[in-house]
Amino acid sequence: MSTAAAHNHHGEEGHGHDPHLAHHFDSPQQQFDSGKLGIWLFLIQEVLFFSGLFCAYAVYRANHPEIFEFAHRYLDVTLGAVNTAVLICSSLTAAWSVRAAQLGQRKLMIGCIVVTIACAFGFLGIKYVEYAHKFHDGLLWGEKFNPKYAPGGHGEEAGHSPTADAEGHSGQHATAPGATITQEAAGEAKVTTPRNTSIFFSIYFAMTGLHGLHVIAGIIVYVWLLWRALKGEFGPKQYAAIDFAALYWHLVDLVWIYLFPLLYLIR
Amino acid sequence: MSSLDTTMGHSAPSHAEDNYLTHAHGIKSWLLTLDHKRIGVMYLCSTVGALMLGGVFALLLRTKLLTPGPGILDMSHDTYNRMFTLHGAIMVFLFIIPAIPGALGNFVLPIMLGAKDVAFPKLNLASYYLWVFGAVFFVTAMVAGSIDTGWTFYTPYSVTTPANGVIWATMGVFILGFSSIFTGLNFIVTIHKLRAEGMTWFRMPLFLWAIYSTSVIQVLATPVLAITVLLLTVERTLHVGIFDPSLGGDPVLFQHFFWFYSHPAVYIMILPGFGIISEIVGVHSRKHVFGYRFIAFSSLAIALLGFLVWGHHLFTSGQSALASVIFSAITFTIAIPSAIKIFNWLATMYKSSLQLTTPMWYAFGFIVLFVIGGLTGLFLAAMAVDIHLHDTYFVVAHFHYVMVGGTLLALFGGLYHWWPKMFGRMYNEMWGKVGAVLVTIGFNVTFFPQFVMGTRGMPRRYFTYLPEFQAFHIASTLGAYLLGFGIVLAFANLAIGAFRGRKASANPWGGATLEWECSSPPPHDNFAVTPTAHDPYDFAHLSYDEKTDGYVARRS
Numbered sequence A: 001m002s003t004a005a006a007h008n009h010h011g012e013e014g015h016g017h018d019p020h021l022a023h024h025f026d027s028p029q030q031q032f033d034s035g036k037l038g039i040w041l042f043l044i045q046e047v048l049f050f051s052g053l054f055c056a057y058a059v060y061r062a063n064h065p066e067i068f069e070f071a072h073r074y075l076d077v078t079l080g081a082v083n084t085a086v087l088i089c090s091s092l093t094a095a096w097s098v099r100a101a102q103l104g105q106r107k108l109m110i111g112c113i114v115v116t117i118a119c120a121f122g123f124l125g126i127k128y129v130e131y132a133h134k135f136h137d138g139l140l141w142g143e144k145f146n147p148k149y150a151p152g153g154h155g156e157e158a159g160h161s162p163t164a165d166a167e168g169h170s171g172q173h174a175t176a177p178g179a180t181i182t183q184e185a186a187g188e189a190k191v192t193t194p195r196n197t198s199i200f201f202s203i204y205f206a207m208t209g210l211h212g213l214h215v216i217a218g219i220i221v222y223v224w225l226l227w228r229a230l231k232g233e234f235g236p237k238q239y240a241a242i243d244f245a246a247l248y249w250h251l252v253d254l255v256w257i258y259l260f261p262l263l264y265l266i267r
Numbered sequence B: 001m002s003s004l005d006t007t008m009g010h011s012a013p014s015h016a017e018d019n020y021l022t023h024a025h026g027i028k029s030w031l032l033t034l035d036h037k038r039i040g041v042m043y044l045c046s047t048v049g050a051l052m053l054g055g056v057f058a059l060l061l062r063t064k065l066l067t068p069g070p071g072i073l074d075m076s077h078d079t080y081n082r083m084f085t086l087h088g089a090i091m092v093f094l095f096i097i098p099a100i101p102g103a104l105g106n107f108v109l110p111i112m113l114g115a116k117d118v119a120f121p122k123l124n125l126a127s128y129y130l131w132v133f134g135a136v137f138f139v140t141a142m143v144a145g146s147i148d149t150g151w152t153f154y155t156p157y158s159v160t161t162p163a164n165g166v167i168w169a170t171m172g173v174f175i176l177g178f179s180s181i182f183t184g185l186n187f188i189v190t191i192h193k194l195r196a197e198g199m200t201w202f203r204m205p206l207f208l209w210a211i212y213s214t215s216v217i218q219v220l221a222t223p224v225l226a227i228t229v230l231l232l233t234v235e236r237t238l239h240v241g242i243f244d245p246s247l248g249g250d251p252v253l254f255q256h257f258f259w260f261y262s263h264p265a266v267y268i269m270i271l272p273g274f275g276i277i278s279e280i281v282g283v284h285s286r287k288h289v290f291g292y293r294f295i296a297f298s299s300l301a302i303a304l305l306g307f308l309v310w311g312h313h314l315f316t317s318g319q320s321a322l323a324s325v326i327f328s329a330i331t332f333t334i335a336i337p338s339a340i341k342i343f344n345w346l347a348t349m350y351k352s353s354l355q356l357t358t359p360m361w362y363a364f365g366f367i368v369l370f371v372i373g374g375l376t377g378l379f380l381a382a383m384a385v386d387i388h389l390h391d392t393y394f395v396v397a398h399f400h401y402v403m404v405g406g407t408l409l410a411l412f413g414g415l416y417h418w419w420p421k422m423f424g425r426m427y428n429e430m431w432g433k434v435g436a437v438l439v440t441i442g443f444n445v446t447f448f449p450q451f452v453m454g455t456r457g458m459p460r461r462y463f464t465y466l467p468e469f470q471a472f473h474i475a476s477t478l479g480a481y482l483l484g485f486g487i488v489l490a491f492a493n494l495a496i497g498a499f500r501g502r503k504a505s506a507n508p509w510g511g512a513t514l515e516w517e518c519s520s521p522p523p524h525d526n527f528a529v530t531p532t533a534h535d536p537y538d539f540a541h542l543s544y545d546e547k548t549d550g551y552v553a554r555r556s
């Protein structure tokens, strides 16, 4: 009976059929399912990785709501909204690339991957503009926080209506924004800035920065996928990598979907 | 069907044939291997190296503590602070957490499942190299100004200390965290997707239940540590003020984050040990494990409850009294699944055909140490008592009983149990037992006096002490020397056995789990034919065969 080994279909020769099947899997289905479970576990891990920052956000927002109500008006809602749209669009093309791969539509698949990469770069570009403004205006973390103007008052965000802003924040700071608007904006922020307002920007840069790093990682993954797609590696039977990358990309998108209202759309 | 298992069981010529050690040659075939068994062996060598390094620091600390003040080593208090930090950080992050899953988990888990490898062999190798990379960062931290924060890196001190190694160490922890996460992820997927035919969840060996539970913690808790140390690094370099009170930050938030990982992490350390002891007690008692499902589920229960108790580290940190009461109560509940295991092991041994082998001696030692460590944990879970015992040697003794008693003795037990499988040779049984006794006695002599000191008020991490504590410190130091000697002896015995021992049969102990069905050492692909799994603790079909000095299966 010991000769059974040689005849068994699990033996070495049995794996010659499918070049994509790793030696330790019995079937392509098993390999695909393993990868799928693996990527989901990785995403769970990612959620917990971000959860520390969300937790820090919740703690500071609960303890110091005035900081968040005051400081978020330094952020540019328009740019944030555009970025949200850009990311949602890229999520669509990411999902579409999976479908295209499954259906063997090679050109569509490559097009979707290219658009996804382009959107990711677009997101980072807009983020760069936002960061540049923050650095220019001294809206930074910790001791580097040295704002050149009061929120909602000044300069680069020309399209922003100060009046609407003031109405939106009729809470405990009702006088502060109102005062700023009537003042000349170039002044060095005579309004009472809440203590430790810099914490908002610490959290803002920590969360968006970490998210940005994930976007960069996503770009690297998608460039790699594009390279493989151009080599013709993907098709209806071989699309696992595209599927898994899209799942990752949806998570990156999802994190931003939470970050946008939590940071930009307070109240 | 009758002869299949038999031939698998003791094919004596297979020694000479291909096995994972002889499958490929050269240093490159090791460094770039994707074979889970070789990766396991590399983990073993590396983590034992870390144990030795951490152990040297421990012995230097204990030697200094023979007397109050600088002592015979003429150690400055700064050096002392750096040394206990390095001892703790190296032992926790480089040894205790990765050792059992990395070494024994990697080696045994796929074979126990009847699989050819883990689900993601390349990721597995990447985990190993992340460990190496993290270790390099730790060594850099030691060289580049060292660290003196304690292994917990509490803010604000870790932000302000002039010791320049902090960033290196925290980045090392970050990297090691991902090594741990990827190992856990790999094991979870392997257990879900690569089980052999017949391997239902309730036919899985208890070691796998334990590793599975451990992996769940690794995947869920470690990312929180990663973000915490990342934020700490950012805090120290850019001064963002999230943890730094001078910038409006909250240092207690750091403690919450840190312990949200580090309490579950103590179960990363102890659960694999539980799994090993379950295997040893079952196999070496020659009796079906009592209460299999209870042991299996208690692992999961510990893993899940472990996430809800981190606040017991903050009883004195200004946490709200209500939160403390809740954390205290949940902490007590963890005693239940822990006790279930102890009672089930004892019930397994009761009226069994107990074999007093070396692994069994380690299991005895483990049970004694874990009972002491576990019960003293209840003292610390009680809030009123904890106020008195907090930050004393009582705490030090408690967690050494659990973490060292748990991990080290279980690791030895597991190594002595699976060594014949790993290297195909037996060790010297007599010296094995001597090692087990020395380690157990040395451990108790080292740490029992620390309980007494702690209750009398000796604070932990202090450079010097009052004269009334000197007798305890001397006893503890002598115990540490004995423990160190026992550890070296135990490893030496294993190493000599691996090279010079007599050949081991495929199944020297008569285990019924699948790893005993392949030859010793296992072939490259583990099994020529994917085996069929049966009850892992049904020993009825195994009988002793004198020719091979091993057990053979006779199933009809």
Ligand SMILES: [Cu+2]
Residues within 6 Å of the ligand: B262, B263, B266, B309, B310, B312, B313
């Ligand atoms: Cu704890």
